[in-house]
Amino acid sequence: MLLESTNISGTPLLDVHDLAVNFGGIRALKNVHLEVKGGEFVALIGANGAGKTTTLKAILNAVTKASGEIRYRGQPTTGIPTHHLVRMGIGVVPEGRRVFAASSVVENLELGALERTPKGEASAIMASVFDLFPVLKERRGQMAGSLSGGEQQMLAMGRALMGRPELLLLDEPSMGLAPKFVDRIFEILSDLRKTKTTILLIEQNALMSLEIADKAFVIEQGRTVLSGRASDLIDDPKVAGAYLGRPEE
Amino acid sequence: MFFQLATSGIATGCAYALIALGFVMIWNTASVVNFAQGEFVVIAMFVALTCHVTLGWPLWLVLPIAVLIPALVGYATERVVIRPVIGAAEMTVVTVTIGLQIVLSDAAKIIYGGQPYSFPPLIEGRPLSILGIVVPRQSLVVIASMVVLAVGLHFLSQKTSFGKRLRAVSQDRETAKLMGIDVNRTIAEGFALSAGIAGVAGVLLAPIIYVSAGLGLPLLIKSFIAAIIGGFGSYIGALIGGLLIGVLDNLVGFYISSHYREVFTFLVLILVLLVRPQGLFPHHR
Numbered sequence: 001m002l003l004e005s006t007n008i009s010g011t012p013l014l015d016v017h018d019l020a021v022n023f024g025g026i027r028a029l030k031n032v033h034l035e036v037k038g039g040e041f042v043a044l045i046g047a048n049g050a051g052k053t054t055t056l057k058a059i060l061n062a063v064t065k066a067s068g069e070i071r072y073r074g075q076p077t078t079g080i081p082t083h084h085l086v087r088m089g090i091g092v093v094p095e096g097r098r099v100f101a102a103s104s105v106v107e108n109l110e111l112g113a114l115e116r117t118p119k120g121e122a123s124a125i126m127a128s129v130f131d132l133f134p135v136l137k138e139r140r141g142q143m144a145g146s147l148s149g150g151e152q153q154m155l156a157m158g159r160a161l162m163g164r165p166e167l168l169l170l171d172e173p174s175m176g177l178a179p180k181f182v183d184r185i186f187e188i189l190s191d192l193r194k195t196k197t198t199i200l201l202i203e204q205n206a207l208m209s210l211e212i213a214d215k216a217f218v219i220e221q222g223r224t225v226l227s228g229r230a231s232d233l234i235d236d237p238k239v240a241g242a243y244l245g246r247p248e249e
Numbered sequence: 250m251f252f253q254l255a256t257s258g259i260a261t262g263c264a265y266a267l268i269a270l271g272f273v274m275i276w277n278t279a280s281v282v283n284f285a286q287g288e289f290v291v292i293a294m295f296v297a298l299t300c301h302v303t304l305g306w307p308l309w310l311v312l313p314i315a316v317l318i319p320a321l322v323g324y325a326t327e328r329v330v331i332r333p334v335i336g337a338a339e340m341t342v343v344t345v346t347i348g349l350q351i352v353l354s355d356a357a358k359i360i361y362g363g364q365p366y367s368f369p370p371l372i373e374g375r376p377l378s379i380l381g382i383v384v385p386r387q388s389l390v391v392i393a394s395m396v397v398l399a400v401g402l403h404f405l406s407q408k409t410s411f412g413k414r415l416r417a418v419s420q421d422r423e424t425a426k427l428m429g430i431d432v433n434r435t436i437a438e439g440f441a442l443s444a445g446i447a448g449v450a451g452v453l454l455a456p457i458i459y460v461s462a463g464l465g466l467p468l469l470i471k472s473f474i475a476a477i478i479g480g481f482g483s484y485i486g487a488l489i490g491g492l493l494i495g496v497l498d499n500l501v502g503f504y505i506s507s508h509y510r511e512v513f514t515f516l517v518l519i520l521v522l523l524v525r526p527q528g529l530f531p532h533h534r
Contacts (some may be wrong), residue, residue, distance in 0.1 A: 062426075084429075098423070100421060111425075
């Protein structure tokens with residue numbers, strides 16, 4: 001109900017090839033590779049400043065790429081404005097949640113549906129978002145700015161789901177949250193995984209991400225350095241040493 | 250006499266309030282301080298003057314045209330003049346809107362000269378007496394128009410898709426894009442709406458004051474001050490601030506001297522900035 005899962009066998013839903021991005025003469029991304037197939041749960045992990053958010057911005061055409069190619073549903077995205085990519089089915093849960101603080105919970109959810117979901121269907125989707133996040137139903141009339149950080153994160157996720165995204169991008173959903181909310185967010189993510197939602201999760205919390213993802217890409221200093229099945233990467237000594245806090249064997 | 254003056258002050262205040270409202274709307278949606286806002290008022294006045302007085306067209310036809318034309322100019326302004334500088338340094342944007350103000354104001358002077366024109370009342374008939382206060386019919390038209398417009402705008406912002414887009418863009422332009430909202434289009438439409446509201450103010454003011462090409466700047470300053478007093482960014486604040494300035498203007502003009510109107514407007518501004526710098530209705534983004 002929440003998501004339109006399309007599984008085009010062979011063609012990846014999102015394909016980032018040899019992406020480079022410059023920021024004021026400094027090369028922020030050098031060669032980032034990334035591939036998300038329909039129905040997959042993919043994690044993009046890396047340290048702070050490795051270029052995870054810049055990669056996301058490049059996918060959304062919010063920064064200009066210096067070279068490389070990004071394809072969505074097999075089609076190059078060059079020159080397509082951000083709001084069009086969203087209308088084409090990319091849902092985004094931005095870094096720092098970015099809820100509309102002076103609007104109510106319901107109004108925030110409605111904005112997620114405004115340009116994507118026909119009016120008649122929005123209320124049914126809102127009902128399923130409330131099933132996923134009962135706390136949002138309790139607080140439906142409250143201003144989003146008055147919610148706690150964890151509740152705002154759930155609102156940002158619910159708002160993205162209101163647009164029935166074909167591909168859901170999440171940028172650091174656990175950042176700045178209390179541990180119990182971090183657990184809750186990851187529980188919700190694994191619920192979404194079961195629905196075969198196509199997800200690209202950007203996270204610093206490498207261990208938790210690898211535990212729920214099918215596939216992962218590791219970026220370091222603006223380049224993809226490792227990729228593979230999440231269950232393999234979790235045992236990879238390089239990953240363990242750098243991201244999981246376990247000493248390199 | 251006091252109530253007499255206050256009532257006619259409310260009428261001019263309604264017009265200031267509408268100008269301030271449009272001014273605040275542009276600030277909220279595009280973060281642009283539009284110094285040309287007063288010129289949208291003047292455009293409406295001259296369109297009304299030309300169509301009604303010169304060409305003799307009936308008011309029912311002239312009024313919509315006089316509101317529509319500034320709205321179109323507002324839309325074009327955003328597309329041509331403002332869009333290239335959106336997101337640029339604040340002084341760049343301010344310089345552009347000041348430049349636009351000068352261009353529009355001088356264009357009006359070239360076409361219509363510097364002299365004042367009078368515009369006939371929108372409604373004929375003797376003043377009405379309400380609770381012993383003599384109220385010109387024109388004042389009632391102005392007050393009623395503002396109330397209808399304010400209610401209509403509230404409905405527009407809460408219930409329509411355009412209003413929801415406008416509010417989302419006002420709160421956070423970048424996140425609005427992530428909702429699939431066409432931010433540029435929404436800002437252009439916000440300009441059109443804001444200029445249209447200024448147009449309504451122009452049509453309402455035309456019969457009360459003499460229409461002249463130099464009116465834009467003083468009207469802008471009044472509405473700018475009204476918006477600051479009300480709490481910059483607050484719509485209700487802009488309305489109340491406009492009404493206060495209108496009433497104050499009239500009282501000072503009668504009891505002290507019409508030469509001191511501006512002085513008192515600025516005194517109130519200084520007072521508010523000293524005592525309550527956030528304005529009467531503080532606005533939080």
